Amino acid sequence: MHKLSASLLSAALFLALLTNCTQKEPLQATKWDKLTLSFAGPETAEDAADNPFTDYRLNVVFSKGLKKMLVPGYYAADGNAGESSAAAGNVWKVHFRPDEEGEWIYQVSFRKGANIAVDDDPQAGEPVAFDGEEGKLIVAAGNYQLPDLRAKGRLTYVRERYLQFQETGEYFLKGGADSPEDLLGYADFDGTYKGTAGENRSGEAENKATLHNYAPHAADWKAGDPIWQGGKGKNLIGAINYLASKGMNSIYFLTMNIGGDGKDVWPYTGYDERSRFDCSKLDQWEVVFDHMERKGIMLHIVTQETENEKLLDDGDTGPQRKLYYRELIARFGHHLAVTWNMGEENGPASFSPNGQTTEQQKAMTDYFKTHDPYQNYVVIHTHSHKELRHEMFDRLLGHPSLDGPSIQIGYIGDAHDDTKRWVKNSAEADHPWIVNIDEIGPANRGLDPDDRTDNNQDTVRVAVLWGNLMAGGGGVEWYFGYLNHNNDLGCEDWRSRDRMWNYTKVGLDFFQRYLPFAEMESHDELSGENTYCLAKPGEVYAVFLPLGGEASIDLAGAEGSYSVSWYNPRTGGELQQTDIKTVEGGEVRSLGNPPSEPEKDWAVLVKAGG
Structure with missing residues (x-):
C-alpha cells in the first residue's frame, strides 16, 4: 500500500x-x-x-x-x-x-x-x-521563482573550486551565519530541552539554562509562512526570513551537541538514547529546512562537535554512527543545497586529545559518499590553530570523498593565504576543494555586533570576506564570539550584525555580477605589495586594495586595451570610474587612486576590450 x-x-x-x-x-x-x-x-x-x-x-x-x-x-x-x-x-x-x-x-x-x-x-x-x-x-x-532553490536545481560538487547548480549552471558563493551553532535548540520543537546542566567552560559562550526563542524575529514571520501545531515555529521561521532578506544563503547548525556546547540538540528520543529517533521533532526540523530551501538558503549540517566526536562507536563508523547518518540522509539529504560537515573542530589537539584519527575521518566521509544518493557536498571543520589544521588537512588531501575544508582561523590575517594554500594543494592532489572560512577568531569576539563601539567589522570584511573570495575561495559564514551579546550560543537576534550582512552581500554581488570568477585564479604577484589579485590573465583582472591607495596591474604579458572601473566594498552598487578609464597592455600600468575615500578598501575591475 x-x-x-x-x-x-x-x-x-x-x-x-x-x-x-x-x-x-x-x-x-x-x-x-x-x-x-x-x-x-x-x-x-x-x-x-x-x-x-x-x-x-x-x-x-x-x-x-x-x-x-x-x-x-x-x-x-x-x-x-x-x-x-x-x-x-x-x-x-x-x-x-x-x-x-x-x-x-x-x-x-x-x-x-x-x-x-x-x-x-x-x-x-x-x-x-x-x-x-x-x-x-x-x-x-x-x-519555480527565485529565491526558491527549485529554480536552480541541486547544488553539486563538480571537481572545481566552486559548487554549481545543476539546473542553471550558476556557480555558488556562500555568505551566511555560523551562529548560533545550536540553532535547533529551539523551544518550539518537540522533545527539546537541556540534556544536562550547563557547563561554563573557559573560552566558550555562557551555556544558558534556557532554550532559544528568537523573539526579536517574531515580526519577521509573514502570513502564509509555515508553522506547526497551531502557531509554533513563527519566531525561527521569521529569523530565516530576515537572513534571506539580507541576501544570505547559508546557515551553519549542529544536529547533535550531546556532551558538548549547549547540550540541547539531538535527533534521538532522549539525551542518553542512541538508536531511537524522535519522529515529531525531526518532522518539525523538516518544516524549517523546507522553508530555508524556499528562501534560497543552504543547510550547513554539522553532525557533531569536538566534545562528542568519539561518542558514537568511539569515533569509528560503526552501527551507532551509521544509524545516525542514515537517518540524516533519509530525512534531509534530498534538500537541494546541503553541506554535510563531519564535525566541528574535528581531530585531536592538546586541549582535545581524544579526537578522531585520519582513518576515522576518511571512513565518515566515505559513508556519506556511498550512502547519500544525491552526493551532497562533504567537509570537515578545523581547529583554529594553523599548525593543527595544516597537519590534519595535509593528510586528507586527495581523499575522494572529502570535498573541502570548513576552516576555522584564530587569526583573521591568515584567511587569504590559507585559502590560497588549500586551493593550490588540493588541485595538485587532483581533487580540487571548495575552500570556505566558517569560523573566525579570536574566539571571544569573532564578528562583533553593530553596536560595539570598537567593532571589528571593517577589519573582518577586508581580511576574511574579501581575503577568501580574492584567493578563489567559496565564501564565508560568521561566528559571533563568546563574550559579545547575541553570541555563539546565546544569539536570539541576527539583526545584531545587520551591517555585516550588508557588507557580505556587497562582496558576493561583485563576484556574481562582474566576474567570471570560476575561470579566474589568484595572481597576487600582478598587483603589487599589500594587494590581492584574482585574474584570468589577458582577459579580466580584479584587484583588491585592503588599505586603499594607488592601484597598479602588471600587463606585461597582455596585449590590447583594458577598461578600468572601481567598486566600493562598503556600499556596493554600480561600478565607478576615475580619470583613468582605460590602460594598455605591455607593461605595469597605474590604475590611479579610488574615486573617493582613498584611505579605505576598494576593488578595481580591469577588463579586456576597453
Missing part, C-alpha cells in the same frame, strides 16, 4: 490517492520538487521491542534508463508526527527529488532483521509488508 504527497498535487488528487490504495496509474511529479512516498507497514512505536529504526529497512530504487538511485527511507510514526506529536503508528516514508523529466520507475525493498538498517546486503533479513511494490512516476518541468 502506498500514498503520495507532493507540493504539486491538488487536494483532490491527494485525497484520491489516500482512498485508492491500489492506484496503479503513473504518479505525477515535478523536476526538483520533493516527492514523498508513504507506505503502511507494521504497527509499531519509537519505543517498541522490535526497534523500528534498527530492525526494519526501507530502501527505494528510482530508475530512469541507466540511471539508478537507491534512496533510504525512515520510520515516520503516524505519518503526521510534526502535528500530532505521535510516537507510534504504521507509516514509513521516503523522499525523492527527480533531477530529470520523463518516466521513472520505482521498486521498493522493505525488510526486517536484527540491525538490518545498517546492513548494506540487499538480501539481509526477510521481506515484510509492502516489500516488492513497484510504480511509475511521470516527471514534468517545474516553474
Whole structure:
C-alpha cells in the first residue's frame, strides 16, 4: 500500500490517492520538487521491542534508463508526527527529488532483521509488508521563482573550486551565519530541552539554562509562512526570513551537541538514547529546512562537535554512527543545497586529545559518499590553530570523498593565504576543494555586533570576506564570539550584525555580477605589495586594495586595451570610474587612486576590450 504527497498535487488528487490504495496509474511529479512516498507497514512505536529504526529497512530504487538511485527511507510514526506529536503508528516514508523529466520507475525493498538498517546486503533479513511494490512516476518541468532553490536545481560538487547548480549552471558563493551553532535548540520543537546542566567552560559562550526563542524575529514571520501545531515555529521561521532578506544563503547548525556546547540538540528520543529517533521533532526540523530551501538558503549540517566526536562507536563508523547518518540522509539529504560537515573542530589537539584519527575521518566521509544518493557536498571543520589544521588537512588531501575544508582561523590575517594554500594543494592532489572560512577568531569576539563601539567589522570584511573570495575561495559564514551579546550560543537576534550582512552581500554581488570568477585564479604577484589579485590573465583582472591607495596591474604579458572601473566594498552598487578609464597592455600600468575615500578598501575591475 502506498500514498503520495507532493507540493504539486491538488487536494483532490491527494485525497484520491489516500482512498485508492491500489492506484496503479503513473504518479505525477515535478523536476526538483520533493516527492514523498508513504507506505503502511507494521504497527509499531519509537519505543517498541522490535526497534523500528534498527530492525526494519526501507530502501527505494528510482530508475530512469541507466540511471539508478537507491534512496533510504525512515520510520515516520503516524505519518503526521510534526502535528500530532505521535510516537507510534504504521507509516514509513521516503523522499525523492527527480533531477530529470520523463518516466521513472520505482521498486521498493522493505525488510526486517536484527540491525538490518545498517546492513548494506540487499538480501539481509526477510521481506515484510509492502516489500516488492513497484510504480511509475511521470516527471514534468517545474516553474519555480527565485529565491526558491527549485529554480536552480541541486547544488553539486563538480571537481572545481566552486559548487554549481545543476539546473542553471550558476556557480555558488556562500555568505551566511555560523551562529548560533545550536540553532535547533529551539523551544518550539518537540522533545527539546537541556540534556544536562550547563557547563561554563573557559573560552566558550555562557551555556544558558534556557532554550532559544528568537523573539526579536517574531515580526519577521509573514502570513502564509509555515508553522506547526497551531502557531509554533513563527519566531525561527521569521529569523530565516530576515537572513534571506539580507541576501544570505547559508546557515551553519549542529544536529547533535550531546556532551558538548549547549547540550540541547539531538535527533534521538532522549539525551542518553542512541538508536531511537524522535519522529515529531525531526518532522518539525523538516518544516524549517523546507522553508530555508524556499528562501534560497543552504543547510550547513554539522553532525557533531569536538566534545562528542568519539561518542558514537568511539569515533569509528560503526552501527551507532551509521544509524545516525542514515537517518540524516533519509530525512534531509534530498534538500537541494546541503553541506554535510563531519564535525566541528574535528581531530585531536592538546586541549582535545581524544579526537578522531585520519582513518576515522576518511571512513565518515566515505559513508556519506556511498550512502547519500544525491552526493551532497562533504567537509570537515578545523581547529583554529594553523599548525593543527595544516597537519590534519595535509593528510586528507586527495581523499575522494572529502570535498573541502570548513576552516576555522584564530587569526583573521591568515584567511587569504590559507585559502590560497588549500586551493593550490588540493588541485595538485587532483581533487580540487571548495575552500570556505566558517569560523573566525579570536574566539571571544569573532564578528562583533553593530553596536560595539570598537567593532571589528571593517577589519573582518577586508581580511576574511574579501581575503577568501580574492584567493578563489567559496565564501564565508560568521561566528559571533563568546563574550559579545547575541553570541555563539546565546544569539536570539541576527539583526545584531545587520551591517555585516550588508557588507557580505556587497562582496558576493561583485563576484556574481562582474566576474567570471570560476575561470579566474589568484595572481597576487600582478598587483603589487599589500594587494590581492584574482585574474584570468589577458582577459579580466580584479584587484583588491585592503588599505586603499594607488592601484597598479602588471600587463606585461597582455596585449590590447583594458577598461578600468572601481567598486566600493562598503556600499556596493554600480561600478565607478576615475580619470583613468582605460590602460594598455605591455607593461605595469597605474590604475590611479579610488574615486573617493582613498584611505579605505576598494576593488578595481580591469577588463579586456576597453
